[in-house]
Amino acid sequence: xxxxxxxxILMLSCVTLSAQQKQSPYATxxxxxxxxxxxxxxxxxxxxxxxxxxxxxxxLTEMACMLRLPGKGDNTALQYALNGYASYVAAxxxxxxxxxxxxxxxxxxxxxxxxxxxxxxxEQLQFFGDNAAIALLxxxxxxxxxxxxxxxxLSQIKTSASLIxxxxxxxxxxxxxxxxxxxxxxDRRYIAAEGAITLRASSADPVLKRTALFALxxxxxxxxxxxxxxxxxxxxxxxxxTGATAAYLLFIDNLGHNWPTAPAQTxxxxxLRQCKGDSLSHVxxxxxxxxxxxxxxxxxxxxxxxADNKDPQYAAAALAMAGRFMNGANADxxxxxxxxxxxxxxxxxxxxxxxxxxxxxxxxxxxxxxDSDVRVRMAAIEASAQMQSPEMLSxxxxxxxxxxxxxxxxxxxxxxxxxxxxxxxYVAVALQQAPPFVQITLLHVLAYKKAADKERFIxxxxxxxxxxxxxxxxxxxxxxxx
Amino acid sequence: MLANxxxxxxxxxxxxxxxxxxxxxxxxxYTCKIIFISCSGLLNFNHNMEQKKNQSRRTFLRNGxxxxxxxxxxxxxxxxxxxxAPSDQLTKGVIGTGGMGKGHFxxxxxxxxxxxxxxxxxxxxAQEVLGEGVKTFDDYRELIQLPEVDIVHxxxxxxxxxxxxxxxxxxGKDIWCEKPMTRTIGxxxxxxxxxxxxxxxxxxxxxxxxxxxxxxxxxxVKPVKKLVNSGMLGWPLTVTLNRHTGFDWKQHWVGKTNxxxxxxxxxxxxxxxxxxxxxxxxxxxxxxxRFRGYWDYDGGGLGDMGQHFLDPVQYIxxxxxxxxxxxxxxxxxxxxxxxGTWRRITYTYKDGCKIIxxxxxxxxxxxxxxxPSGKLYPGFRSDIPDLAKKLAAYPDPPPQVTDFLISVKExxxxxxxxxxxxxxxxxxxxxxxxxxxxxxxxxxxxxxVFLYDDAANSLIDPPARTGWA
Ligand SMILES: NC(=O)c1ccc[n+]([C@@H]2O[C@H](COP(=O)([O-])OP(=O)(O)OC[C@H]3O[C@@H](n4cnc5c(N)ncnc54)[C@H](O)[C@@H]3O)[C@@H](O)[C@H]2O)c1
Numbered sequence: 001x002x003x004x005x006x007x008x009i010l011m012l013s014c015v016t017l018s019a020q021q022k023q024s025p026y027a028t029x030x031x032x033x034x035x036x037x038x039x040x041x042x043x044x045x046x047x048x049x050x051x052x053x054x055x056x057x058x059x060l061t062e063m064a065c066m067l068r069l070p071g072k073g074d075n076t077a078l079q080y081a082l083n084g085y086a087s088y089v090a091a092x093x094x095x096x097x098x099x100x101x102x103x104x105x106x107x108x109x110x111x112x113x114x115x116x117x118x119x120x121x122x123e124q125l126q127f128f129g130d131n132a133a134i135a136l137l138x139x140x141x142x143x144x145x146x147x148x149x150x151x152x153x154l155s156q157i158k159t160s161a162s163l164i165x166x167x168x169x170x171x172x173x174x175x176x177x178x179x180x181x182x183x184x185x186x187d188r189r190y191i192a193a194e195g196a197i198t199l200r201a202s203s204a205d206p207v208l209k210r211t212a213l214f215a216l217x218x219x220x221x222x223x224x225x226x227x228x229x230x231x232x233x234x235x236x237x238x239x240x241x242t243g244a245t246a247a248y249l250l251f252i253d254n255l256g257h258n259w260p261t262a263p264a265q266t267x268x269x270x271x272l273r274q275c276k277g278d279s280l281s282h283v284x285x286x287x288x289x290x291x292x293x294x295x296x297x298x299x300x301x302x303x304x305x306x307a308d309n310k311d312p313q314y315a316a317a318a319l320a321m322a323g324r325f326m327n328g329a330n331a332d333x334x335x336x337x338x339x340x341x342x343x344x345x346x347x348x349x350x351x352x353x354x355x356x357x358x359x360x361x362x363x364x365x366x367x368x369x370x371d372s373d374v375r376v377r378m379a380a381i382e383a384s385a386q387m388q389s390p391e392m393l394s395x396x397x398x399x400x401x402x403x404x405x406x407x408x409x410x411x412x413x414x415x416x417x418x419x420x421x422x423x424x425x426y427v428a429v430a431l432q433q434a435p436p437f438v439q440i441t442l443l444h445v446l447a448y449k450k451a452a453d454k455e456r457f458i459x460x461x462x463x464x465x466x467x468x469x470x471x472x473x474x475x476x477x478x479x480x481x482x
Numbered sequence: 483m484l485a486n487x488x489x490x491x492x493x494x495x496x497x498x499x500x501x502x503x504x505x506x507x508x509x510x511x512y513t514c515k516i517i518f519i520s521c522s523g524l525l526n527f528n529h530n531m532e533q534k535k536n537q538s539r540r541t542f543l544r545n546g547x548x549x550x551x552x553x554x555x556x557x558x559x560x561x562x563x564x565x566x567a568p569s570d571q572l573t574k575g576v577i578g579t580g581g582m583g584k585g586h587f588x589x590x591x592x593x594x595x596x597x598x599x600x601x602x603x604x605x606x607x608a609q610e611v612l613g614e615g616v617k618t619f620d621d622y623r624e625l626i627q628l629p630e631v632d633i634v635h636x637x638x639x640x641x642x643x644x645x646x647x648x649x650x651x652x653x654g655k656d657i658w659c660e661k662p663m664t665r666t667i668g669x670x671x672x673x674x675x676x677x678x679x680x681x682x683x684x685x686x687x688x689x690x691x692x693x694x695x696x697x698x699x700x701x702x703v704k705p706v707k708k709l710v711n712s713g714m715l716g717w718p719l720t721v722t723l724n725r726h727t728g729f730d731w732k733q734h735w736v737g738k739t740n741x742x743x744x745x746x747x748x749x750x751x752x753x754x755x756x757x758x759x760x761x762x763x764x765x766x767x768x769x770x771x772r773f774r775g776y777w778d779y780d781g782g783g784l785g786d787m788g789q790h791f792l793d794p795v796q797y798i799x800x801x802x803x804x805x806x807x808x809x810x811x812x813x814x815x816x817x818x819x820x821x822g823t824w825r826r827i828t829y830t831y832k833d834g835c836k837i838i839x840x841x842x843x844x845x846x847x848x849x850x851x852x853x854p855s856g857k858l859y860p861g862f863r864s865d866i867p868d869l870a871k872k873l874a875a876y877p878d879p880p881p882q883v884t885d886f887l888i889s890v891k892e893x894x895x896x897x898x899x900x901x902x903x904x905x906x907x908x909x910x911x912x913x914x915x916x917x918x919x920x921x922x923x924x925x926x927x928x929x930x931v932f933l934y935d936d937a938a939n940s941l942i943d944p945p946a947r948t949g950w951a
Contacts, residue, residue, distance in 0.1 A: 071743065071744075080817055127937040180948040211948070239626070239627050280681065281654065286679045320678075
């Protein structure tokens with residue numbers, strides 16, 4: 001018995017010895033790299049990555065297979081190394097390393113049995129996966145555990161081969177895999193998948209239906225219009241869990257980027273006609289935006305009409321859109337519009353022109369400061385501050401004489417924004433003839449501007465009959481001398 | 483369009499009133515005295531509260547934008563206490579009722595009508611604060627469908643901000659979103675598109691470009707912007723953000739690796755917490771607050787503080803409609819899951835302006851802004867003699883809409899909105915990507931893609947996980 005035991009021990013030690021002798025030729029090199037993980041800087045990182053590159057396909061495969069089961073060891077250094085290498089090979093001019101890395105990954109994926117290790121490896125392919133990686137990923141596309149990361153990688157590869165692979169997988173996919181594939185095909189606007197996706201657009205499962213509707217919206221083939229329209233109409237263009245309305249609006253917006261653009265415009269007009277209620281303001285706005293995007297510079301008339309809409313959200317949105325398309329030519333149209341409009345619209349046009357820094361706004365503001373409507377006057381005052389134009393100095397100071405206290409304060413603030421060294425000079429001159437409340441505001445302006453050279457004008461107000469003006473003049477003198 | 487200045491005054495007055503009378507009972511009891519300034523002049527009348535209740539809130543809001551003339555609440559000293567009936571206040575639904583979400587309950591002039599969280603305990607605690615009347619949800623898609631919600635507040639971890647903002651816009655809601663605006667550049671682009679497509683108002687919840695002292699700079703941004711606009715510092719400028727100029731990068735927000743798998747607590751719907759993020763086994767370090775240490779949800783101190791710090795700098799430099807052409811990093815290699823620290827990040831714009839994020843505070847003598855003709859240090863110190871006096875002669879920067887309620891009621895773009903917010907978030911996001919791929923990168927500000935780098939580009943709009951219910 002003793003002999004038998006001795007023999008067994010001897011055999012065991014021989015086996016261990018031979019195993020040690022047969023230790024992988026890469027082990028030492030891999031360990032050396034892992035010990036340097038994480039690299040402290042880019043130089044060190046590059047040097048480590050070069051060492052990994054030197055391992056070749058077999059060495060890299062071995063390294064990728066070293067990931068341990070969760071709870072059975074610390075993978076941190078390996079994760080640094082593999083992730084570092086995944087992004088290293090994806091940089092420009094490293095194509096041959098990339099090709100080898102994909103091969104190594106392919107082998108490692110076959111050899112690795114642990115799910116978390118497999119998922120980690122699949123996820124790294126998002127950095128450097130290319131057409132060669134598609135075959136590696138195909139087996140995972142319908143497997144619930146792996147389909148999400150695998151499809152995310154295929155979606156990033158963005159080649160026709162990756163799209164075909166996903167389209168084929170969709171045939172038999174179920175549950176999350178099906179949803180992920182539809183989303184990916186939609187995001188990549190893969191028109192060949194339109195039929196398969198359309199079938200799912202009538203699903204009773206709201207998540208599947210929603211994914212399919214948005215995918216069709218992204219693909220934006222004119223043929224999908226009836227399906228998408230029907231879905232939106234069914235929910236009365238309201239917001240629902242299938243996102244039918246948003247999908248239709250996205251669809252017509254995408255359709256507007258295709259040629260011809262007429263179908264998109266027709267669809268958008270249909271939305272405008274059908275969505276009348278207050279609660280659908282945002283839906284109308286989205287339809288208008290599509291029309292305006294298609295018409296581009298020619299949308300000015302449409303927008304000037306929309307600016308008069310009785311729905312103030314819609315009108316405001318139209319002006320915001322106009323602002324984005326503003327140029328010298330249509331600024332004149334808006335100027336005329338502003339001049340002819342009702343007070344609320346006129347004020348809004350002034351604000352919009354000023355926000356887009358249109359010079360025509362100066363003449364409009366100058367007239368608007370004398371308007372009988374306070375909204376128009378206030379818009380002009382605020383617009384002056386936006387435009388910061390020195391040309392507004394005189395009109396603002398003149399307007400102060402007849403303004404109410406709120407406007408006077410606002411003008412005071414606007415004066416501070418005017419881009420001119422002459423502000424203090426103009427203010428100092430205006431100071432003398434102004435009513436007391438205006439004088440106080442103007443003194444504040446001089447104090448803020450620390451207009452020491454205007455002391456002479458300020459001192460004149462020390463003789464004012466109004467005690468508040470005298471106090472303000474004293475404070476201003478102190479402030480400008482500071 | 484309302485007479486904005488008057489409206490400003492009214493709201494300021496009202497805000498002041500609320501500050502002094504924050505007892506809801508008082509607001510229930512007192513009668514509102516409102517002056518409506520009609521097209522033809524001033525019309526002053528006492529507005530009885532009971533009558534007001536009958537008027538629908540939606541009609542009030544709709545009319546608030548121009549159809550009816552501007553209104554102002556007459557100052558207290560003239561008419562006694564002002565009042566804005568609850569039915570006239572803007573209503574909001576808050577998604578994410580963790581640490582910051584609760585901070586969204588209290589803004590004056592609004593009231594919370596609905597809340598949503600995927601952690602039952604957080605939801606319950608929030609409801610205890612707000613009372614039984616508030617509706618509760620564990621699915622944000624139900625909250626944003628509520629017709630009674632005007633503004634959707636998003637105070638979830640960043641990996642949700644983009645998706646929720648887009649959905650809220652599609653539902654016709656205005657949006658008040660926490661920083662960082664989005665976790666990826668792709669999401670940011672989609673938020674911008676959706677907000678503009680649906681004509682929504684969007685505000686990002688950081689405010690230093692228009693109020694408060696700008697961290698350790700100990701001065702508001704306005705005079706700094708004025709100084710830069712004056713040209714006194716020359717051009718191009720270099721801005722340094724480190725602890726000596728007043729900015730702490732919170733490098734403690736790092737993640738842990740090798741997390742053991744832990745059971746999900748019963749109160750948390752972890753699948754819905756993860757949502758678009760790749761599935762990773764649960765560990766308490768991944769979720770509440772500590773999500774900041776993981777790339778899938780945020781981006782460490784850079785993600786947490788980046789937009790607070792960088793948004794005002796972008797404004798100061800006048801870069802609201804563009805992005806840098808390069809981002810250089812000096813950092814240790816990053817783990818694919820857990821965020822690590824970094825030493826230095828340098829952005830360069832096409833015109834030569836630079837922003838330096840000095841994570842370790844090595845540049846002890848750095849100025850906050852340095853230009854060829856002068857430097858500016860915290861506390862508005864400068865090597866330009868008599869700076870304050872010289873600066874006084876220059877114009878103030880153009881005014882901005884800094885009250886989101888005005889933005890919503892008057893449909894005027896907020897100071898920090900979907901456009902400039904996307905750009906300042908892009909600053910954060912391009913640096914995060916450079917750290918993740920471990921190298922400096924070149925960026926095309928127009929197309930918003932990296933040059934010659936597939937790995938970096940794969941992180942611009944990585945596909946989201948699907949299948950979360
Ligand atoms: N502006 C600021 O000064 C400031 C300050 C702190 C935090 N923040 C920001 O606020 C956000 C939240 O941070 P926090 O510190 O409050 O984190 P937190 O973890 O305390 O709160 C987040 C909450 O969102 C919930 N949540 C997650 N997914 C959800 C979903 N799908 N639907 C509903 N609820 C969901 C969580 O359960 C949690 O209750 C972050 O973006 C953070 O950067 C901003």
